[in-house]
Amino acid sequence: MNRPRYPITQAIRFLRDRRVKFHTFMYTYTERGGARQAAMELNIPEHRVVKTLVMETDAQSPLLVLMHGDQVVSTRTLARVIGAKKVFPVRPERALNCTGYQVGGISPFGTRQNMPVYVQTTILDMETIYINGGKRGFIVAVDPAVLVRILPAIPVSVAASSG
Template structure:
Protein backbone atom coordinates (compact mmCIF):
# COMPACT_ATOMS: atom_id res chain seq x y z
CA UNK A 1 0.00 0.00 0.00
CA UNK A 2 1.45 3.33 -1.03
CA UNK A 3 0.67 6.61 0.70
CA UNK A 4 -1.22 9.05 -1.49
CA UNK A 5 0.50 12.13 -2.90
CA UNK A 6 -0.20 14.96 -0.44
CA UNK A 7 -1.18 17.28 -3.31
CA UNK A 8 -4.70 16.82 -4.65
CA UNK A 9 -4.81 15.87 -8.33
CA UNK A 10 -6.30 18.02 -11.07
CA UNK A 11 -9.07 15.95 -12.66
CA UNK A 12 -11.98 16.66 -15.02
CA UNK A 13 -14.11 16.72 -11.83
CA UNK A 14 -12.04 19.41 -10.07
CA UNK A 15 -11.94 21.46 -13.29
CA UNK A 16 -15.74 21.17 -13.52
CA UNK A 17 -16.15 22.26 -9.87
CA UNK A 18 -13.90 25.29 -10.39
CA UNK A 19 -15.56 26.19 -13.68
CA UNK A 20 -18.96 26.18 -11.94
CA UNK A 21 -17.52 28.05 -8.93
CA UNK A 22 -18.51 25.36 -6.45
CA UNK A 23 -16.78 25.43 -3.09
CA UNK A 24 -15.13 22.08 -2.33
CA UNK A 25 -12.54 20.55 -0.06
CA UNK A 26 -10.09 17.85 -1.16
CA UNK A 27 -9.49 14.60 0.71
CA UNK A 28 -6.85 12.07 -0.28
CA UNK A 29 -6.69 8.58 1.23
CA UNK A 30 -5.04 5.26 0.50
CA UNK A 31 -7.29 3.48 -1.99
CA UNK A 32 -7.98 -0.23 -1.47
CA UNK A 33 -9.39 -2.39 -4.26
CA UNK A 34 -12.99 -3.33 -3.47
CA UNK A 35 -12.80 -1.33 -0.22
CA UNK A 36 -15.56 1.04 -1.27
CA UNK A 37 -17.05 3.66 1.00
CA UNK A 38 -16.18 1.64 4.12
CA UNK A 39 -12.49 2.34 3.51
CA UNK A 40 -12.88 5.98 2.47
CA UNK A 41 -15.14 6.81 5.44
CA UNK A 42 -12.70 5.09 7.83
CA UNK A 43 -9.68 6.83 6.28
CA UNK A 44 -11.35 10.26 6.37
CA UNK A 45 -12.97 9.61 9.75
CA UNK A 46 -16.45 10.58 8.51
CA UNK A 47 -19.74 8.64 8.65
CA UNK A 48 -20.17 6.24 5.74
CA UNK A 49 -23.66 7.72 5.27
CA UNK A 50 -22.00 11.04 4.26
CA UNK A 51 -19.78 9.36 1.65
CA UNK A 52 -21.79 9.32 -1.58
CA UNK A 53 -21.21 6.67 -4.25
CA UNK A 54 -21.41 7.52 -7.96
CA UNK A 55 -22.91 4.44 -9.58
CA UNK A 56 -23.13 4.02 -13.35
CA UNK A 57 -26.15 1.99 -14.41
CA UNK A 58 -28.04 1.38 -17.62
CA UNK A 59 -31.66 0.99 -18.59
CA UNK A 60 -33.22 -1.77 -20.70
CA UNK A 61 -32.06 0.01 -23.90
CA UNK A 62 -28.49 0.15 -22.51
CA UNK A 63 -28.68 3.93 -22.07
CA UNK A 64 -26.35 4.91 -19.21
CA UNK A 65 -27.35 6.88 -16.14
CA UNK A 66 -25.75 7.86 -12.85
CA UNK A 67 -27.15 7.20 -9.39
CA UNK A 68 -25.81 9.07 -6.35
CA UNK A 69 -26.34 7.00 -3.21
CA UNK A 70 -25.25 7.03 0.44
CA UNK A 71 -22.20 4.82 1.01
CA UNK A 72 -24.02 2.70 3.59
CA UNK A 73 -27.05 2.03 1.37
CA UNK A 74 -27.74 -0.01 -1.76
CA UNK A 75 -29.87 1.00 -4.73
CA UNK A 76 -33.15 -0.81 -5.34
CA UNK A 77 -32.85 -1.09 -9.12
CA UNK A 78 -36.45 -2.32 -9.28
CA UNK A 79 -37.69 0.79 -7.44
CA UNK A 80 -35.39 3.05 -9.52
CA UNK A 81 -36.84 1.57 -12.73
CA UNK A 82 -40.37 2.16 -11.41
CA UNK A 83 -39.67 5.78 -10.37
CA UNK A 84 -37.98 6.58 -13.69
CA UNK A 85 -40.53 4.83 -15.95
CA UNK A 86 -38.08 2.20 -17.18
CA UNK A 87 -38.66 -1.54 -17.54
CA UNK A 88 -35.33 -2.42 -15.99
CA UNK A 89 -32.18 -0.80 -14.61
CA UNK A 90 -28.98 -2.68 -13.87
CA UNK A 91 -25.35 -1.87 -13.03
CA UNK A 92 -23.15 -1.05 -16.02
CA UNK A 93 -20.17 -3.24 -16.88
CA UNK A 94 -17.04 -1.43 -15.52
CA UNK A 95 -15.42 -1.08 -18.97
CA UNK A 96 -18.66 0.36 -20.41
CA UNK A 97 -19.03 2.69 -17.41
CA UNK A 98 -15.49 3.95 -18.01
CA UNK A 99 -16.26 4.64 -21.69
CA UNK A 100 -19.34 6.68 -20.72
CA UNK A 101 -17.75 8.67 -17.89
CA UNK A 102 -14.05 8.78 -18.67
CA UNK A 103 -13.35 7.57 -15.12
CA UNK A 104 -12.05 4.26 -13.78
CA UNK A 105 -14.50 2.40 -11.55
CA UNK A 106 -13.53 3.32 -7.99
CA UNK A 107 -12.74 6.85 -9.18
CA UNK A 108 -16.02 7.76 -10.88
CA UNK A 109 -17.25 11.28 -10.22
CA UNK A 110 -20.57 12.79 -11.32
CA UNK A 111 -18.65 15.97 -12.21
CA UNK A 112 -16.91 16.39 -15.55
CA UNK A 113 -18.04 13.12 -17.12
CA UNK A 114 -17.06 12.45 -20.74
CA UNK A 115 -20.74 12.39 -21.78
CA UNK A 116 -23.55 14.23 -20.06
CA UNK A 117 -25.62 11.49 -18.42
CA UNK A 118 -28.95 11.65 -16.62
CA UNK A 119 -28.30 11.80 -12.87
CA UNK A 120 -30.55 10.47 -10.13
CA UNK A 121 -29.85 11.36 -6.51
CA UNK A 122 -31.24 9.74 -3.39
CA UNK A 123 -33.43 12.48 -1.88
CA UNK A 124 -32.12 12.03 1.69
CA UNK A 125 -28.63 13.13 0.58
CA UNK A 126 -30.05 16.66 0.74
CA UNK A 127 -30.54 16.21 4.51
CA UNK A 128 -26.75 16.23 5.01
CA UNK A 129 -24.84 19.49 5.43
CA UNK A 130 -21.72 18.15 3.68
CA UNK A 131 -21.04 15.08 1.60
CA UNK A 132 -17.87 13.41 0.37
CA UNK A 133 -18.00 12.27 -3.24
CA UNK A 134 -15.40 11.00 -5.68
CA UNK A 135 -13.16 13.68 -7.15
CA UNK A 136 -12.32 11.75 -10.31
CA UNK A 137 -9.48 9.52 -9.14
CA UNK A 138 -9.22 6.47 -6.89
CA UNK A 139 -8.32 7.55 -3.36
CA UNK A 140 -9.57 11.12 -3.85
CA UNK A 141 -12.84 12.53 -2.53
CA UNK A 142 -14.15 16.09 -2.58
CA UNK A 143 -16.33 17.57 0.13
CA UNK A 144 -19.29 19.49 -1.31
CA UNK A 145 -22.65 20.78 -0.16
CA UNK A 146 -25.44 18.57 -1.53
CA UNK A 147 -27.53 21.60 -2.52
CA UNK A 148 -24.66 22.68 -4.81
CA UNK A 149 -24.98 19.31 -6.59
CA UNK A 150 -28.70 19.96 -6.92
CA UNK A 151 -28.05 23.42 -8.39
CA UNK A 152 -25.30 22.45 -10.84
CA UNK A 153 -26.02 18.85 -11.90
CA UNK A 154 -29.83 19.17 -11.63
CA UNK A 155 -30.33 15.50 -10.69
CA UNK A 156 -33.76 13.90 -10.50
CA UNK A 157 -34.48 13.15 -6.84
CA UNK A 158 -35.52 9.56 -6.07
CA UNK A 159 -36.25 7.38 -3.03
CA UNK A 160 -34.55 4.09 -3.90
CA UNK A 161 -32.24 3.37 -0.93
CA UNK A 162 -32.09 -0.07 0.68
CA UNK A 163 -30.53 -0.59 4.12
Protein backbone atom coordinates in the same frame (compact mmCIF):
# COMPACT_ATOMS: atom_id res chain seq x y z
CA MET B 1 2.18 30.30 -6.96
CA ASN B 2 1.56 27.22 -4.81
CA ARG B 3 0.50 24.06 -6.59
CA PRO B 4 -2.49 22.25 -5.13
CA ARG B 5 -1.72 19.04 -3.24
CA TYR B 6 -4.44 17.09 -4.96
CA PRO B 7 -5.03 15.85 -8.51
CA ILE B 8 -6.54 18.24 -11.03
CA THR B 9 -9.13 15.92 -12.55
CA GLN B 10 -11.93 16.69 -14.97
CA ALA B 11 -14.24 16.76 -11.93
CA ILE B 12 -12.10 19.45 -10.26
CA ARG B 13 -12.08 21.51 -13.48
CA PHE B 14 -15.87 21.15 -13.65
CA LEU B 15 -16.30 22.35 -10.06
CA ARG B 16 -13.87 25.24 -10.51
CA ASP B 17 -15.55 26.36 -13.74
CA ARG B 18 -18.83 26.60 -11.84
CA ARG B 19 -17.24 28.31 -8.83
CA VAL B 20 -18.25 25.54 -6.44
CA LYS B 21 -16.60 25.58 -3.02
CA PHE B 22 -15.03 22.25 -2.16
CA HIS B 23 -12.45 20.68 0.14
CA THR B 24 -10.22 17.83 -0.96
CA PHE B 25 -9.17 14.66 0.81
CA MET B 26 -6.84 11.87 -0.25
CA TYR B 27 -7.08 8.33 1.13
CA THR B 28 -5.47 4.99 0.35
CA TYR B 29 -7.52 3.30 -2.34
CA THR B 30 -8.02 -0.43 -1.96
CA GLU B 31 -9.80 -2.71 -4.43
CA ARG B 32 -13.38 -3.22 -3.26
CA GLY B 33 -12.80 -0.89 -0.29
CA GLY B 34 -15.40 1.57 -1.54
CA ALA B 35 -17.15 4.09 0.65
CA ARG B 36 -16.39 2.10 3.80
CA GLN B 37 -12.63 2.38 3.21
CA ALA B 38 -12.84 6.12 2.54
CA ALA B 39 -15.03 6.70 5.60
CA MET B 40 -12.75 4.72 7.92
CA GLU B 41 -9.60 6.40 6.71
CA LEU B 42 -11.05 9.92 6.76
CA ASN B 43 -12.89 9.29 10.06
CA ILE B 44 -16.31 10.30 8.71
CA PRO B 45 -19.61 8.42 8.80
CA GLU B 46 -20.04 6.06 5.84
CA HIS B 47 -23.54 7.49 5.40
CA ARG B 48 -22.00 10.86 4.40
CA VAL B 49 -19.81 9.30 1.72
CA VAL B 50 -21.76 9.33 -1.55
CA LYS B 51 -21.20 6.62 -4.13
CA THR B 52 -21.51 7.44 -7.84
CA LEU B 53 -22.96 4.39 -9.55
CA VAL B 54 -23.19 3.98 -13.31
CA MET B 55 -26.28 2.08 -14.37
CA GLU B 56 -28.14 1.41 -17.57
CA THR B 57 -31.75 0.85 -18.55
CA ASP B 58 -32.96 -2.08 -20.59
CA ALA B 59 -32.92 0.37 -23.54
CA GLN B 60 -29.13 0.71 -23.00
CA SER B 61 -29.42 4.31 -21.78
CA PRO B 62 -26.72 5.07 -19.19
CA LEU B 63 -27.47 7.02 -16.03
CA LEU B 64 -25.80 7.92 -12.74
CA VAL B 65 -27.19 7.22 -9.29
CA LEU B 66 -25.80 8.96 -6.20
CA MET B 67 -26.31 6.87 -3.08
CA HIS B 68 -25.22 6.89 0.56
CA GLY B 69 -22.13 4.77 1.13
CA ASP B 70 -23.92 2.49 3.57
CA GLN B 71 -26.95 1.85 1.35
CA VAL B 72 -27.66 0.20 -1.97
CA VAL B 73 -29.92 1.13 -4.86
CA SER B 74 -33.18 -0.75 -5.29
CA THR B 75 -32.94 -1.16 -9.06
CA ARG B 76 -36.55 -2.34 -9.20
CA THR B 77 -37.75 0.86 -7.51
CA LEU B 78 -35.45 3.01 -9.65
CA ALA B 79 -36.76 1.40 -12.85
CA ARG B 80 -40.35 2.08 -11.77
CA VAL B 81 -39.54 5.71 -10.85
CA ILE B 82 -37.83 6.50 -14.17
CA GLY B 83 -40.26 4.51 -16.33
CA ALA B 84 -37.86 1.77 -17.45
CA LYS B 85 -38.51 -1.97 -17.52
CA LYS B 86 -35.16 -2.72 -15.86
CA VAL B 87 -32.12 -0.91 -14.51
CA PHE B 88 -28.83 -2.63 -13.81
CA PRO B 89 -25.18 -1.76 -13.03
CA VAL B 90 -22.86 -1.54 -16.03
CA ARG B 91 -19.56 -3.35 -16.53
CA PRO B 92 -16.39 -1.40 -15.59
CA GLU B 93 -15.46 -0.87 -19.27
CA ARG B 94 -18.87 0.69 -19.99
CA ALA B 95 -18.59 2.88 -16.88
CA LEU B 96 -15.19 4.15 -18.08
CA ASN B 97 -16.52 4.78 -21.57
CA CYS B 98 -19.54 6.75 -20.27
CA THR B 99 -17.80 8.76 -17.56
CA GLY B 100 -14.12 8.92 -18.41
CA TYR B 101 -13.40 7.65 -14.89
CA GLN B 102 -12.29 4.23 -13.59
CA VAL B 103 -14.55 2.30 -11.25
CA GLY B 104 -13.50 3.33 -7.74
CA GLY B 105 -12.82 6.86 -8.99
CA ILE B 106 -16.11 7.80 -10.64
CA SER B 107 -17.32 11.33 -10.02
CA PRO B 108 -20.65 12.74 -11.20
CA PHE B 109 -18.83 15.96 -12.11
CA GLY B 110 -17.29 16.38 -15.54
CA THR B 111 -18.36 13.08 -17.05
CA ARG B 112 -17.48 12.26 -20.65
CA GLN B 113 -21.14 11.72 -21.60
CA ASN B 114 -24.04 13.87 -20.57
CA MET B 115 -26.49 11.52 -18.85
CA PRO B 116 -29.29 11.79 -16.29
CA VAL B 117 -28.19 11.91 -12.66
CA TYR B 118 -30.46 10.66 -9.88
CA VAL B 119 -29.72 11.43 -6.23
CA GLN B 120 -31.17 9.70 -3.18
CA THR B 121 -33.36 12.41 -1.60
CA THR B 122 -31.90 12.01 1.91
CA ILE B 123 -28.46 13.00 0.58
CA LEU B 124 -29.82 16.49 -0.06
CA ASP B 125 -30.72 16.86 3.65
CA MET B 126 -27.10 16.57 4.74
CA GLU B 127 -24.91 19.56 5.59
CA THR B 128 -21.84 18.28 3.73
CA ILE B 129 -21.23 15.21 1.60
CA TYR B 130 -18.04 13.49 0.54
CA ILE B 131 -18.04 12.38 -3.09
CA ASN B 132 -15.40 11.11 -5.49
CA GLY B 133 -13.23 13.75 -7.11
CA GLY B 134 -12.49 11.78 -10.28
CA LYS B 135 -9.61 9.58 -9.17
CA ARG B 136 -9.27 6.53 -6.98
CA GLY B 137 -8.38 7.60 -3.44
CA PHE B 138 -9.59 11.19 -3.94
CA ILE B 139 -12.73 12.68 -2.40
CA VAL B 140 -14.18 16.18 -2.32
CA ALA B 141 -16.48 17.59 0.34
CA VAL B 142 -19.28 19.75 -1.03
CA ASP B 143 -22.66 21.14 -0.09
CA PRO B 144 -25.17 18.61 -1.49
CA ALA B 145 -27.26 21.47 -2.94
CA VAL B 146 -24.66 21.73 -5.72
CA LEU B 147 -25.80 18.33 -7.01
CA VAL B 148 -29.19 19.72 -7.98
CA ARG B 149 -27.86 23.11 -9.02
CA ILE B 150 -25.01 22.14 -11.35
CA LEU B 151 -25.63 18.58 -12.55
CA PRO B 152 -28.76 18.87 -12.30
CA ALA B 153 -29.50 15.78 -10.22
CA ILE B 154 -33.06 14.53 -9.91
CA PRO B 155 -34.10 13.58 -6.35
CA VAL B 156 -35.46 10.01 -6.00
CA SER B 157 -36.18 7.68 -3.11
CA VAL B 158 -34.55 4.39 -4.16
CA ALA B 159 -32.36 3.41 -1.17
CA ALA B 160 -32.31 -0.04 0.34
CA SER B 161 -30.31 -1.20 3.35
CA SER B 162 -26.94 -2.69 2.42
CA GLY B 163 -27.01 -5.42 4.91
